Amino acid sequence: MTxxxxxxxxxxxxxxxxxxxxxxxxAGILATDRLAAARRRRARRATLVGAAVGAITLSTAAxxxxxxxxxxxxxxxxxxxxxxxxxxxxxxxxxxxxxVAQFPLEHGVFAxxxxxxxxxxxxxxxxxDGTWDGTGTPTADQLDYGCGGEIVGPxxxxxxxxxxxxxxxxxxxxxxPLVYGIAPFPDATTVRVSAAGVDRTLPVxxxxxxxxxxxxxxxxxxxxxxxxxxxxxxxLGSKTVYAPVG
Amino acid sequence: xxxxxEVEFSRAxxxxxxxxxxxxxxxxxxxxxxxxxxxxFLQAWRRWEEVPHPPIAWLIGxxxxxIGNSRRARRRRGALQDRLTLLGSAARSSEDAGVLATERMxxxxxxxxxxxxxxxxxxxxxxxxxSPDEAASALGIRPGTFRVRxxxxxxxxxxxHARDDQPRSxxxxxxxxxxxxx
Numbered sequence: 001m002t003x004x005x006x007x008x009x010x011x012x013x014x015x016x017x018x019x020x021x022x023x024x025x026x027a028g029i030l031a032t033d034r035l036a037a038a039r040r041r042r043a044r045r046a047t048l049v050g051a052a053v054g055a056i057t058l059s060t061a062a063x064x065x066x067x068x069x070x071x072x073x074x075x076x077x078x079x080x081x082x083x084x085x086x087x088x089x090x091x092x093x094x095x096x097x098x099x100v101a102q103f104p105l106e107h108g109v110f111a112x113x114x115x116x117x118x119x120x121x122x123x124x125x126x127x128x129d130g131t132w133d134g135t136g137t138p139t140a141d142q143l144d145y146g147c148g149g150e151i152v153g154p155x156x157x158x159x160x161x162x163x164x165x166x167x168x169x170x171x172x173x174x175x176x177p178l179v180y181g182i183a184p185f186p187d188a189t190t191v192r193v194s195a196a197g198v199d200r201t202l203p204v205x206x207x208x209x210x211x212x213x214x215x216x217x218x219x220x221x222x223x224x225x226x227x228x229x230x231x232x233x234x235x236l237g238s239k240t241v242y243a244p245v246g
Numbered sequence: 247x248x249x250x251x252e253v254e255f256s257r258a259x260x261x262x263x264x265x266x267x268x269x270x271x272x273x274x275x276x277x278x279x280x281x282x283x284x285x286x287f288l289q290a291w292r293r294w295e296e297v298p299h300p301p302i303a304w305l306i307g308x309x310x311x312x313i314g315n316s317r318r319a320r321r322r323r324g325a326l327q328d329r330l331t332l333l334g335s336a337a338r339s340s341e342d343a344g345v346l347a348t349e350r351m352x353x354x355x356x357x358x359x360x361x362x363x364x365x366x367x368x369x370x371x372x373x374x375x376x377s378p379d380e381a382a383s384a385l386g387i388r389p390g391t392f393r394v395r396x397x398x399x400x401x402x403x404x405x406x407h408a409r410d411d412q413p414r415s416x417x418x419x420x421x422x423x424x425x426x427x428x
Contacts, residue, residue: 014264
């Protein structure tokens with residue numbers, strides 16, 4: 001017998017579930033509040049890009065580049081803005097996308113790229129929110145992407161997304177607390193994240209000025225203060241970001 | 247939620263649940279199989295509108311994450327002996343499979359010594375009945391990468407088969423505590 005033949009012969013037969021357990025487990029699952037779960041899961045996305053308002057995504061069959069993740073995002077966004085009747089249509093040339101932050105979640109990674117037009121206001125973005133494992137290149141169906149749209153502003157009202165530094169914040173959901181964003185100060189090299197029981201310094205990326213990390217120690221605080229610091233240790237400014245409620 | 251979703255999901259539970267359980271059985275102790283299956287389907291239900299149809303590849307990919315998370319939470323390390331035990335409990339008996347007990351043991355031994363990525367790739371097709379593209383999707387990798395993994399796995403099994411002709415004492419010893427599993 002060949003290895004393949006033996007291997008195939010050893011394939012386990014699917015086992016029928018115990019009837020009582022199956023009935024009870026299925027009923028328990030169906031009884032969960034699917035919509036509420038979906039709302040919780042999407043809270044970060046909605047706050048992130050809100051771009052749901054106006055962003056139309058490409059078909060998941062869209063082909064992406066075979067290079068690294070940034071190349072894949074670049075191709076994806078270029079295809080998007082060239083499509084008629086999308087929020088990216090008419091933005092013109094896009095600068096190359098820059099990675100804002102990438103860090104592991106309980107499942108997969110969170111990664112966000114932004115790209116700005118060369119001759120107009122606006123922001124295009126692509127992100128994986130636990131849908132990509134962080135290895136290789138994300139596929140089109142592992143990314144959400146779009147241009148512009150609206151985000152939830154500081155007063156919880158929608159505001160147009162026109163600048164990269166509007167993205168991000170402090171979020172607490174199924175994946176645990178996390179913070180990410182783009183430093184509003186070009187000279188910032190680090191951002192100190194502080195709250196009761198929270199004191200963390202994150203690096204600010206030199207290219208995108210982005211930062212981000214999970215903050216498990218921030219599970220019990222409603223907000224964190226971000227203090228932006230330059231290479232000489234000088235405080236450039238700070239802001240407090242609140243986790244969305246509900 | 248619509249009742250048609252419930253009907254469709256219930257059908258998936260009946261149809262695909264046992265296949266997911268068969269996958270889970272070779273990764274976790276028998277006592278944990280139902281918990282992992284239930285958690286996997288709970289995740290599927292919460293995002294049912296996003297789950298592709300047929301859902302089997304997605305479900306196995308989700309089960310894989312649930313298992314990985316469970317392992318991390320328990321800080322388990324998969325020793326070779328653990329892997330052998332799990333594979334042995336999942337595989338058909340030699341009588342049912344129509345193979346010699348020694349062939350079964352040798353095959354499971356060889357499978358257990360494969361790197362996990364290669365073993366996963368091979369068994370998703372050979373045991374779980376996924377197509378190569380479905381298996382690649384379940385693993386979150388490209389089909390080309392998947393083909394490379396299965397090719398390497400088969401080559402390693404062939405080498406292992408050849409080594410079976412040598413006396414066991416001549417084989418290099420493999421430490422039992424190597425961490426092939428997360």
